[in-house]
Amino acid sequence: MTSEGKDSKAGNLAGCTVYLSGPMDFLAQSREEERVNGWRARVGQFLKKRGVNVLDPWHKPEIRALHGYGKEDDKSTENRNRWTFGDNDGERRFRAEICYSYWPTLHIDLRMVDKSDFLISFCPTNTYSVGTVHEIALARQQHKPVLFVSPPIPLRSLSELRDHLLRTGDKKGQELLQKLQQEQPMKENPNGAPSLWYMGMLYGDYFFDSFGFEAYKEEFGWKQSPLDEMEQQPPARRRSLLRYLACLDAEIPDLYDPRLGQLVTDDDWLIFEKRLEEGAG
Numbered sequence: 001m002t003s004e005g006k007d008s009k010a011g012n013l014a015g016c017t018v019y020l021s022g023p024m025d026f027l028a029q030s031r032e033e034e035r036v037n038g039w040r041a042r043v044g045q046f047l048k049k050r051g052v053n054v055l056d057p058w059h060k061p062e063i064r065a066l067h068g069y070g071k072e073d074d075k076s077t078e079n080r081n082r083w084t085f086g087d088n089d090g091e092r093r094f095r096a097e098i099c100y101s102y103w104p105t106l107h108i109d110l111r112m113v114d115k116s117d118f119l120i121s122f123c124p125t126n127t128y129s130v131g132t133v134h135e136i137a138l139a140r141q142q143h144k145p146v147l148f149v150s151p152p153i154p155l156r157s158l159s160e161l162r163d164h165l166l167r168t169g170d171k172k173g174q175e176l177l178q179k180l181q182q183e184q185p186m187k188e189n190p191n192g193a194p195s196l197w198y199m200g201m202l203y204g205d206y207f208f209d210s211f212g213f214e215a216y217k218e219e220f221g222w223k224q225s226p227l228d229e230m231e232q233q234p235p236a237r238r239r240s241l242l243r244y245l246a247c248l249d250a251e252i253p254d255l256y257d258p259r260l261g262q263l264v265t266d267d268d269w270l271i272f273e274k275r276l277e278e279g280a281g
Helices: 032-037 039-048 078-082 089-115 130-141 157-168 169-184 198-200 213-220 225-232 241-250 267-280
Strands: 018-019 053-055 117-122 147-149 254-257 261-264
Touching: 018 039, 018 089, 018 130, 032 039, 039 053, 039 213, 039 241, 078 089, 089 130, 117 130, 130 147, 130 198, 147 241, 157 169, 213 225, 213 241
Parallel strands: 018 053, 018 117, 117 147
Antiparallel strands: 254 261
């Protein structure tokens, strides 16, 4: 890869645009806490320092003459609590209005996918998210790289509760816990293995089991948070997203091609070459 037409001090990522994809609802923290101190805020800082244009659904771009178009905040999900499947005129009108009101959010988020060069997606397997799947599928249809973080889900509290009920001989509690697990998707995933469908959409080297925030906490002044507690729990993390991004910024990575049985240049990152050609032109 040549450096012609590019600032010699800039890395590969400089000038690229990334969209930060992942669940907005069903989070352990509040929406406001997630917006200000969540993973997007940290990854955004890391990438902006490397000259990346960051598109974040918590901070949607302003649309001319449409102030607040598609914005989301801690009150965005209030209407869900009022949802009804009733069939009288008032209930039908409410369903129509609420569906229409959420269209701008879907529209602007998918447009940010269109405008991005690549995606970073956080997809813990114990968190329900439809929009994230839509965004990843759209990006792959556009032949854009998607870097996918799927952390281990040990559910230690569930294991502790199960052990407690066994020790105390609480048969009724054991029955209720079993019913609860049947009613709710409480599944341990200690190695963070993603859905088979995601495996079919992405390359093996695009999967990570952690962000790797610890290595950059001092540089960015990040305070201890539940994000760090999640990453400090065993098992030991093997693949860090931020470490991959730092390496990517310096050099286009190789990719193992199972058809050839060897490492090849990852041509997904030809977006760098395209950007250089556009800059030179």
